[in-house]
């Protein structure tokens with residue numbers, strides 16, 4: 001129990017804003033699995049009843065066989081003249097019934113938890129599936145507005161608290177309520193004044209549990225903060241080792257670390273004090289209740305004086321009451337401790353539902369049709385775009401890219417280059433004007449059909465932790481191994497892939513770890529080559545790669561661009577020279593356009609950019 005307490009208490013609790021609404025949402029998910037939930041409740045009620053029956057039967061053993069009294073025995077007919085062996089026989093029978101009740105209790109509790117988990121796990125799976133679907137529906141805009149960490153935390157931490165709630169917290173709380181209810185009911189039925197005497201300790205028990213658990217939680221929170229500081233110190237000392245040493249700050253650094261470390265220890269010990277104290281305090285309180293009970297009962301029995309006008313309490317009933325009091329301890333504790341878990345679970349559920357309710361901002365029109373195979377003419381008509389309402393980042397963008405042309409987009413950082421290309425696959429929508437492919441507004445076609453025909457290679461390529469083969473195949477899932485290899489050969493990636501430890505079967509680490517940036521980009525280029533799209537979008541890497549890889553990538557790009565309408569956010573002079581049109585973007589507008597030669601001749605902004613950025617490269 002102690003470890004259990006510690007584990008449960010060492011968790012952040014958060015409260016839900018609208019408990020009933022969230023419970024209603026959970027109920028909808030449970031509807032499909034209501035049978036599991038219903039059975040769980042039935043089993044819990046039976047087990048609570050068995051928990052109460054056992055003390056009652058123990059009392060009957062006394063009142064029917066040891067000190068038989070017809071008045072107090074309902075289990076059997078009392079024969080005061082019965083021989084010892086007959087009585088023992090009867091007692092034996094009662095013990096068998098008692099054992100059966102214990103077994104029933106245990107089996108019912110087991111089944112109740114099983115049924116609840118069955119329903120709960122089904123619900124968790126459904127919620128997780130919906131979350132995953134939702135993640136794919138949300139637009140790129142949503143992901144730039146929200147931190148990936150926050151979204152991940154809903155999928156993992158919040159779902160975890162919900163899972164804990166359904167796995168044990170909720171049912172333990174419900175079971176606790178039923179057990180306490182049944183015990184109180186059984187006590188009141190047996191003898192009201194004695195019931196009140198025995199129950200007098202419950203408020204104290206609740207207060208004690210509440211106090212100790214909230215103190216323990218506070219201490220755990222403090223310990224967590226301190227360990228966070230300690231870890232941060234550690235990390236800074238390692239990362240900034242040179243600075244620490246250069247400025248002779250070792251002593252300060254060590255002192256600070258020691259203080260945090262000490263505070264963490266203190267907080268943890270304090271927490272241990274409260275978690276360890278809870279159980280003994282509760283035990284003491286129930287012993288106090290028992291003592292009170294025995295005192296009052298014994299006094300009234302000895303004096304043959306009934307308490308508050310009721311009949312004299314039998315020895316068996318006193319024994320039953322003592323057992324009842326013992327049995328109150330655990331449910332009181334569980335309710336007080338686990339109730340916070342239920343609250344956290346509901347709060348976690350609320351956050352999950354709010355993600356599920358997030359409006360999807362880019363949706364297919366109801367009458368959206370699939371985009372026919374693209375020929376490749378792209379037109380921007382008076383396009384305006386904004387990320388925040390009222391703040392235009394693109395204004396009056398007009399241009400036409402004909403089939404097979406290469407459009408180079410250049411301009412200073414923050415000019416709007418990425419924004420322009422984001423509008424073509426509809427990662428964002430225009431706020432005014434239109435983007436048309438082969439004369440069709442991109443907002444009139446399905447997103448699937450649009451994006452499946454546009455190949456995109458971004459600066460920082462994302463590779464999945466899978467084999468090279470599968471990473472390339474991501475471009476077209478039904479491609480055969482031969483087709484994958486052919487695509488890699490086309491963009492000259494085959495050579496380096498063959499040299500990897502397991503060739504095409506080499507498993508890549510997260511974010512393509514183990515490969516150089518240039519190699520990762522080659523894989524991304526092969527991926528798009530396999531996809532064979534008619535429109536291509538490239539965001540050229542600015543990071544430097546060695547000249548050999550650079551040349552290979554350059555050649556790969558050129559291969560890839562052949563015969564496709566391409567938009568390139570260009571950083572390489574060679575790309576710009578090859579372009580049919582260069583668009584010079586500044587402050588969200590196209591300020592100059594033409595071929596590289598034409599723009600140079602204009603001696604305007606492009607010329608300045610060229611002189612500052614490329615003239616050196618030109619010379620070398």
Ligand SMILES: Nc1ncnc2c1ncn2[C@@H]1O[C@H](COP(=O)(O)OP(=O)(O)OP(=O)(O)O)[C@@H](O)[C@H]1O
Pocket residue numbers: 144145387388393411412413414415416417418419420
């Ligand atoms: N997700 C976003 N939310 C809000 N504002 C954004 C967002 N993305 C870009 N912006 C703003 O829009 C403007 C254009 O940004 P954009 O990314 O298109 O520039 P860029 O020309 O691609 O720059 P760079 O060369 O640095 O990539 C910038 O002022 C930028 O701050």
Ligand SMILES: [Mg+2]
Pocket residue numbers: 417418419
């Ligand atoms: Mg950009």
